[in-house]
Structures are given as structure tokens and as C-alpha cells.
Amino acid sequence: MSETENSFFTIKWDNDEVVLLDQRKLPDFEVYERYNSVQAVADAIKTMVVRGAPAIGVTAAYGVALAAIEFKGSVHDIIAACDVLGATRPTAVNLFWSIDRMKKVVIASDGEFEAVLKEAHAIFEEDIAACKKMGAIGAAHFKDGFTVLTHCNAGALATAGWGTALGVIRSAVAEGKNIKVIADETRPRLQGANLTAWELSKEGIDVTVISDNAAASLMRLKKIDAVVVGADRIAANGDTCNKIGTYSVALAANAAGIPFYVAAPLSTIDIDCATGDDIPIEYREDEEVTHIHGVRILPEGVKVLNPAFDVTPGKYITAIFTEAGEISGNYIEGFKNLCRK
Amino acid sequence: MSETENSFFTIKWDNDEVVLLDQRKLPDFEVYERYNSVQAVADAIKTMVVRGAPAIGVTAAYGVALAAIEFKGSVHDIIAACDVLGATRPTAVNLFWSIDRMKKVVIASDGEFEAVLKEAHAIFEEDIAACKKMGAIGAAHFKDGFTVLTHCNAGALATAGWGTALGVIRSAVAEGKNIKVIADETRPRLQGANLTAWELSKEGIDVTVISDNAAASLMRLKKIDAVVVGADRIAANGDTCNKIGTYSVALAANAAGIPFYVAAPLSTIDIDCATGDDIPIEYREDEEVTHIHGVRILPEGVKVLNPAFDVTPGKYITAIFTEAGEISGNYIEGFKNLCRK
Numbered sequence: 278m279s280e281t282e283n284s285f286f287t288i289k290w291d292n293d294e295v296v297l298l299d300q301r302k303l304p305d306f307e308v309y310e311r312y313n314s315v316q317a318v319a320d321a322i323k324t325m326v327v328r329g330a331p332a333i334g335v336t337a338a339y340g341v342a343l344a345a346i347e348f349k350g351s352v353h354d355i356i357a358a359c360d361v362l363g364a365t366r367p368t369a370v371n372l373f374w375s376i377d378r379m380k381k382v383v384i385a386s387d388g389e390f391e392a393v394l395k396e397a398h399a400i401f402e403e404d405i406a407a408c409k410k411m412g413a414i415g416a417a418h419f420k421d422g423f424t425v426l427t428h429c430n431a432g433a434l435a436t437a438g439w440g441t442a443l444g445v446i447r448s449a450v451a452e453g454k455n456i457k458v459i460a461d462e463t464r465p466r467l468q469g470a471n472l473t474a475w476e477l478s479k480e481g482i483d484v485t486v487i488s489d490n491a492a493a494s495l496m497r498l499k500k501i502d503a504v505v506v507g508a509d510r511i512a513a514n515g516d517t518c519n520k521i522g523t524y525s526v527a528l529a530a531n532a533a534g535i536p537f538y539v540a541a542p543l544s545t546i547d548i549d550c551a552t553g554d555d556i557p558i559e560y561r562e563d564e565e566v567t568h569i570h571g572v573r574i575l576p577e578g579v580k581v582l583n584p585a586f587d588v589t590p591g592k593y594i595t596a597i598f599t600e601a602g603e604i605s606g607n608y609i610e611g612f613k614n615l616c617r618k
Numbered sequence: 619m620s621e622t623e624n625s626f627f628t629i630k631w632d633n634d635e636v637v638l639l640d641q642r643k644l645p646d647f648e649v650y651e652r653y654n655s656v657q658a659v660a661d662a663i664k665t666m667v668v669r670g671a672p673a674i675g676v677t678a679a680y681g682v683a684l685a686a687i688e689f690k691g692s693v694h695d696i697i698a699a700c701d702v703l704g705a706t707r708p709t710a711v712n713l714f715w716s717i718d719r720m721k722k723v724v725i726a727s728d729g730e731f732e733a734v735l736k737e738a739h740a741i742f743e744e745d746i747a748a749c750k751k752m753g754a755i756g757a758a759h760f761k762d763g764f765t766v767l768t769h770c771n772a773g774a775l776a777t778a779g780w781g782t783a784l785g786v787i788r789s790a791v792a793e794g795k796n797i798k799v800i801a802d803e804t805r806p807r808l809q810g811a812n813l814t815a816w817e818l819s820k821e822g823i824d825v826t827v828i829s830d831n832a833a834a835s836l837m838r839l840k841k842i843d844a845v846v847v848g849a850d851r852i853a854a855n856g857d858t859c860n861k862i863g864t865y866s867v868a869l870a871a872n873a874a875g876i877p878f879y880v881a882a883p884l885s886t887i888d889i890d891c892a893t894g895d896d897i898p899i900e901y902r903e904d905e906e907v908t909h910i911h912g913v914r915i916l917p918e919g920v921k922v923l924n925p926a927f928d929v930t931p932g933k934y935i936t937a938i939f940t941e942a943g944e945i946s947g948n949y950i951e952g953f954k955n956l957c958r959k
Contacts, residue, residue, distance in 0.1 A: 464805055467915055474920045490806075490861075491923065493866040494925060524838065525870060528870055532869055566828070575803075576645040579815045579825060579826075587835035
């Protein structure tokens with residue numbers, strides 16, 4: 278979704294700086310921050326000013342463009358800066374995919390800023406195009422009148438624009454279908470309540486927020502017609518790593534006979550990971566669980582475990598939508614065929 | 619758990635008044651409130667000063683004792699007061715079971731206060747005895763070194779003392795077993811974070827809190843050995859209504875091959891409900907989802923759905939522990955046999 282189509286943007290290159298919407302302040306404040314150093318961009322990714330696998334990849338690409346200004350002429354220093362960006366978060370593979378792609382251009386162009394920035398812009402534009410393609414592919418599965426559940430935020434805020442899971446919903450709505458969205462609030466960081474509800478209600482898409490605990494029961498009671506989520510990394514066998522709680526949603530959809538879809542660009546597929554067990558899972562700080570919006574909700578001294586992602590085995594996934602087509606059933610074969618295209 | 623065994627109590631009859639620990643203020647403040655009218659007790663149940671199916675039943679019984687003072691000599695008025703208590707919350711059947719039992723004594727004794735109070739005390743004492751019995755029965759399934767997951771609070775705070783699900787854990791610990799507890803925080807009201815973590819850490823039982831979303835993944839990764847939860851109402855076929863999110867936990871335990879136990883007194887079994895579909899589910903106010911500890915977490919105007927309970931089909935329940943024994947497999951037959959005892 279471009280800035281003109283929408284009233285907000287997630288990431289923008291402007292006047293040799295990276296501009297990011299500070300997603301930690303939503304839905305209360307819509308604040309844009311400007312970044313002019315690669316370290317500042319790395320910190321922004323780490324502290325989740327920007328989040329969402331594709332958005333992290335695009336932001337890192339622009340971070341490399343900043344490095345090309347900062348370390349003008351030193352390929353060695355620009356490559357070192359790439360590694361700083363790569364050390365920010367471990368799970369979403371789009372980050373490493375984007376940085377690898379940028380490194381190749383840095384080396385081939387001998388660190389020339391224009392070439393590096395052009396590649397970052399290409400990654401940005403390709404992300405929006407990919408979201409729109411997978412959106413159209415996925416939307417074919419959503420009938421008029423469907424109620425669709427989503428977990429976390431895989432929307433315009435998680436990408437360069439349009440969104441992956443929410444892109445499918447946007448595409449269905451753009452086709453004139455009446456779609457109602459149920460958004461899991463998505464503890465601990467509440468991306469569903471803070472981000473998905475914000476971006477959908479901003480454009481008039483019907484959205485209702487529930488506590489994560491309510492999702493399974495609504496599915497059992499047949500109040501949901503389909504589920505669509507994004508992904509942070511997909512293994513070669515279709516096992517999908519996404520925001521913690523996604524696996525619960527998949528189990529409940531499976532038990533209720535409701536289709537469970539994943540929408541993700543090809544850059545999210547990591548064929549070097551044979552199964553989900555090979556995907557590194559980030560554990561984040563206790564404060565995400567012990568405090569909500571600065572208010573302590575746990576007795577002092579009580580221990581916390583805070584994994585940020587989980588793995589949904591491929592067998593629970595009805596289909597994966599990518600910009601090159603949809604895959605279901607045998608994911609190993611399916612991904613090979615897509616890559617051959 | 620009596621007051622002397624513990625440093626807190628949930629419900630107490632004292633000097634012709636009902637004293638309740640205000641659970642809405644935990645874990646920050648341990649405040650006890652005194653009630654001397656049946657309407658005030660009804661309000662306390664409705665606003666969740668006290669909660670938990672058995673605790674609601676016991677509190678209502680003492681509420682009837684207050685009515686016997688308030689409406690001295692008028693059986694008609696005392697019975698009308700029973701109906702006020704019965705209209706507070708719709709799902710937990712222990713409330714109706716307790717009120718029915720109290721009504722019989724009100725009628726038989728012609729509203730005599732001493733007889734009514736004696737019956738309320740009996741319900742209180744029987745609840746503790748039942749919890750200790752089901753605790754010992756359930757604890758036999760927990761091996762030394764087990765990590766046990768629980769959802770919501772089915773502890774001393776949810777009963778007259780000892781607890782149902784947490785009673786099983788307490789009994790295992792009392793037998794000298796090393797048990798670690800994983801407590802789901804239990805959105806929207808956070809009973810796991812606010813109550814379970816508080817009461818277990820108060821007595822030195824090892825407890826770690828997780829967001830509800832993390833439970834399924836921890837089970838898939840075999841970091842949990844067993845699950846035990848309480849119940850608000852159990853249908854004749856074993857379908858169990860409990861705090862929203864319990865069904866998700868049961869699905870995940872089932873997928874991981876981990877035993878999923880329910881601990882509940884016989885008063886929770888409602889043979890008049892053939893299946894879980896017959897159990898009325900309470901929907902509570904939006905504010906439980908839109909706000910956490912008074913802080914708004916959702917954009918203004920976004921819709922909310924807030925069911926307080928869900929139903930776990932009996933087929934996902936490994937065994938139900940009651941004070942009269944444990945039941946598994948064919949619950950219809952099992953409950954009949956228990957009632958024959």
C-alpha cells in the first residue's frame with residue numbers, strides 16, 4: 278500500500294534517511310522517526326520500532342543504503358554494517374535474505390551508493406508487488422460473507438505495504454466481498470489489538486478483537502470460516518514459524534475443519550531448514566509478559582518464559598500463498614516447482 | 619486450606635458477616651471486605667471479588683445465611699434472596715447446586731438461622747475435604763520432577779481452600795514430589811498471572827508464568843509433562859466447561875500426547891446437561907479485553923467479543939478427578955457409577 282493509497286506508511290526512504298512509523302506507540306500515537314545511521318536502524322529493528330518479517334527485510338535493505346553513505350568507498354565497512362543489521366533478530370529469514378542480496382550488490386558495485394539504494398528500492402517495490410499477487414491468489418478462497426480470523430499483524434505494518442495475511446483480506450475486500458475480520462489480540466506484545474485493529478479500522482474493514490484464548494472456541498462453534506496468518510520463516514517441508522500462538526490457532530482450525538492459510542513471500546521460505554525444528558526461536562525479555570503498557574501484572578519475583586515464535590507443522594496448513602502461486606499437500610515438491618518457475 | 623495453614627483465606631464467616639478476599643486487587647493488595655447483606659454478596663460474586671466455581675458456591679451459601687438474618691422468619695423472602703444470588707453468574711453450576719441445597723434447608727427449618735448457617739458451614743467444610751480427596755487421587759498421576767501446566771486459577775482462591783487443579787499440585791508437593799508449575803496468564807482477566815502465581819509463590823511452589831499463546835508450543839516441545847485444570851460445569855458426557863482458553867490447551871496436550879486432567883468436585887457435574895452444547899456461556903463486558911489494569915490497549919471504537927468460558931469435549935480429557943474417584947473413557951457410565959457409590 279503506497280502512501281497515497283493510505284493515510285500512513287511503514288517504511289520510507291526520504292532525503293537520504295530512513296523514516297519509520299514507531300509501531301510501539303500505536304494505536305495511541307502515529308509518530309514517524311528519522312534514521313541516518315546503520316546502527317540506529319539496527320536498534321530500531323531490535324527494539325521493534327518496526328517489526329514483521331518482510332518489513333524487517335526492507336528496513337535492513339535501506340539500512341545498508343545508509344551504510345553506503347556512512348562508510349563511503351569502504352566495501353569492508355559496509356559489509357561489516359550488514360552483519361550488525363543481521364545480528365538484530367534471529368527468527369525471520371527475510372532479514373538474512375535481504376542482507377545477502379544487498380551484500381552482493383555492495384560487492385559488485387564496489388559500494389556505490391546509487392547501486393545499493395536502487396537495490397533497496399527494488400526490494401521495497403517487489404515486496405508490495407508480491408503482497409498484491411499473493412493477496413489475489415488467497416482472496417480466491419474467501420467467499421463473500423466470510424468471517425476470517427488472523428493472529429498477530431501481517432498487514433501493511435508488517436511489510437512495505439498491503440500486507441501478507443491482511444493483504445489477502447484487503448484483496449478480497451477490494452474485489453467487493455463482504456469480509457469480517459476477527460483479530461487475536463496476540464499477547465504478549467498485543468500486535469493484534471494495537472496494530473491489526475488499528476490498520477483495518479483505519480480503512481473501514483470490519484474488525485473485532487478477541488483475547489487469544491477465545492479463538493479456539495469460536496472456531497469450534499463455527500463462527501469463523503477461514504484463518505489466514507503471515508510467517509517469519511517456512512522450512513522446506515512447510516513447517517511454518519510465526520508469532521507465538523499461531524500453532525494453537527492451527528490446531529483449533531484443524532479440529533474444527535476450518536481452512537488454515539499462510540500468506541508469505543518466497544523470501545520467507547528457507548530451504549536450508551529441513552523442518553521447523555531447525556528454525557532458531559527468539560526468546561524476548563520478561564517485561565513483555567510481566568508488564569502491559571508499563572503496568573506490572575505479575576507478583577514481583579515470579580519467573581517468566583517468553584518465546585516470541587512457534588512452529589506450526591506443515592500438516593496443519595491447508596495452503597501457503599506466495600507471489601508465485603499457492604502450494605498445498607507436499608510442500609517439499611511444491612517449493613521445488615515454484616523455484617523452477 | 620484453613621487460615622492457620624496458610625497466610626490468607628478466600629471466604630470466612632465471621633461474627634455474622636461474610637468476609638471475602640478481594641481477588642480483583644491481587645497480587646498488589648491483599649484486602650479483605652466484610653459483607654452483611656445478601657445483595658452485597660450477590661454484587662461481590664457478580665463483580666468477581668470472589669470467583670472460581672466452588673468458591674462461588676460456598677460464598678452463595680453464606681449469602682443465604684445472611685438472608686436468614688436479614689429476612690428473619692420469612693421463608694418467602696429468604697427464598698427470593700436465593701434467587702438474587704442465583705442470578706449473578708450463569709455458567710458455574712456449583713452456584714445453583716449450593717443454592718438448591720440451601721433452599722431445602724431454609725424450607726425444612728422454616729428459615730431458622732442456626733440451621734441455615736450450619737448447612738453453609740457444611741458446604742464450606744465439604745469443599746475443603748473434597749479438594750483434599752481429589753488432590754490425593756490426582757497426585758498419584760504426577761511423578762517426581764514433573765512440570766505441570768495449568769490454566770486460570772483453580773486454587774485455594776477458587777475454592778474454600780486447597781483448590782481443585784492446584785489442590786492436585788499441592789497434594790503432590792505435600793507427598794514430597796518436586797513439581798514445577800507453568801501457569802498460563804489467562805487473558806482477559808489474568809487469573810493465572812494475578813492469582814495462581816500469587817498463591818503458589820506465597821507457599822514456595824515453583825511457578826513460571828507464560829502468555830497463553832506459549833502453552834501449545836511448550837507442549838509440542840515436550841517441556842510439559844501433564845496438564846491439570848478446574849471446571850465450571852461438566853456435562854453428563856464429560857464435556858467440560860472451564861475458563862476461556864482451556865479448550866486450546868486440551869487440543870495442544872492431545873496433539874503432543876500429554877495427559878490432560880480435570881479436577882472438580884461432584885457438585886460441578888451437571889447430569890441435566892447432556893453435552894457441553896447445553897451449558898450457557900457467559901459473555902462479559904468489553905472492558906476486560908479493551909483495558910488491562912485500567913490502561914486502554916485497543917483503538918477507540920473497535921469491536922470486542924468476550925466469552926468467559928469454553929467447552930472441551932470429553933474425548934480430549936484423559937481423566938476427571940473428583941472426591942469420589944477418577945473417571946476416564948466413558949464419562950456417562952463413569953458418572954453413573956460414582957453416583958451409585
